[in-house]
Amino acid sequence: MTTAIIGTGGIGSAIARQLASGGETVRLSSADTKSARALAAAIGRAAVVAVDNGDALRGADAVVLALRFTVLKSVIDEIAESAVGKVVVVPSNPVSADSQGNVSRLLPEGQSSGEVVAGWLPPGTRLAMAFGSMSANLLESASNRSPDPAVLFYATGDDRAGEEVARLIRAAGFEPVKIGGVEQSSRLEVGGDLHDLVLSRAGAQSLIGGA
Numbered sequence: 001m002t003t004a005i006i007g008t009g010g011i012g013s014a015i016a017r018q019l020a021s022g023g024e025t026v027r028l029s030s031a032d033t034k035s036a037r038a039l040a041a042a043i044g045r046a047a048v049v050a051v052d053n054g055d056a057l058r059g060a061d062a063v064v065l066a067l068r069f070t071v072l073k074s075v076i077d078e079i080a081e082s083a084v085g086k087v088v089v090v091p092s093n094p095v096s097a098d099s100q101g102n103v104s105r106l107l108p109e110g111q112s113s114g115e116v117v118a119g120w121l122p123p124g125t126r127l128a129m130a131f132g133s134m135s136a137n138l139l140e141s142a143s144n145r146s147p148d149p150a151v152l153f154y155a156t157g158d159d160r161a162g163e164e165v166a167r168l169i170r171a172a173g174f175e176p177v178k179i180g181g182v183e184q185s186s187r188l189e190v191g192g193d194l195h196d197l198v199l200s201r202a203g204a205q206s207l208i209g210g211a
């Protein structure tokens with residue numbers, strides 16, 4: 001199947017490599033297409049470079065918006081028409097870092113990125129917050145663990161988005177575990193209690209209380 005990935009930086013490129021190695025075709029787009037072209041060349045036949053962000057969604061079942069939180073809304077506005085009916089997967093953490101690497105949260109305490117992003121999406125899109133709960137390096141090193149795959153958490157209130165993101169998580173070499181609706185996304189982000197953990201399903205279920 002085909003997934004669009006908009007943003008081919010640190011996390012977008014790791015997601016694209018993992019999905020492609022799991023048999024998915026990825027349609028890639030980035031700000032100036034240079035990083036998308038380099039990534040597509042490295043991945044090989046499973047990757048296609050889109051002409052622009054809207055074109056990335058052509059024929060795709062889902063789109064991963066692997067973008068910094070501050071550019072998410074403008075890209076959502078740009079692709080709004082093509083995104084209707086698609087599953088939208090968002091790994092973005094609502095944080096910024098200064099030149100010293102000090103991280104600060106961009107949303108007020110208690111406000112979840114999932115709810116904010118849901119408010120930006122056009123009606124008819126199906127949101128899942130996923131693939132942002134591990135650093136890009138960990139996402140690659142913890143994938144395809146044997147015999148028990150490591151868990152990758154996701155948050156959604158939409159059943160079809162849940163099925164699709166679970167399929168993508170499996171293709172990327174992980175065991176999908178739902179933590180709840182998108183309002184729970186703060187648990188997945190930098191500073192959240194479920195961030196950067198490599199867990200088996202049993203360990204994950206006990207942490208999230210069997211949700």
Ligand SMILES: NC(=O)c1ccc[n+]([C@@H]2O[C@H](COP(=O)([O-])OP(=O)(O)OC[C@H]3O[C@@H](n4cnc5c(N)ncnc54)[C@H](OP(=O)(O)O)[C@@H]3O)[C@@H](O)[C@H]2O)c1
Nearest residue numbers: 007008009010011030031032035067068092093132135136
């Ligand atoms: N990196 C990680 O380890 C990691 C892990 C978990 C979650 N996250 C979260 O994921 C998000 C992205 O992080 P990142 O580290 O991947 O950022 P990044 O390395 O800066 O990559 C951002 C990507 O967005 C692209 N982009 C910017 N504006 C665009 C536009 N208008 N249209 C299309 N593409 C555009 C950039 O294109 P160009 O390549 O052309 O500049 C780049 O490929 C952040 O919210 C971060 O918190 C990151």
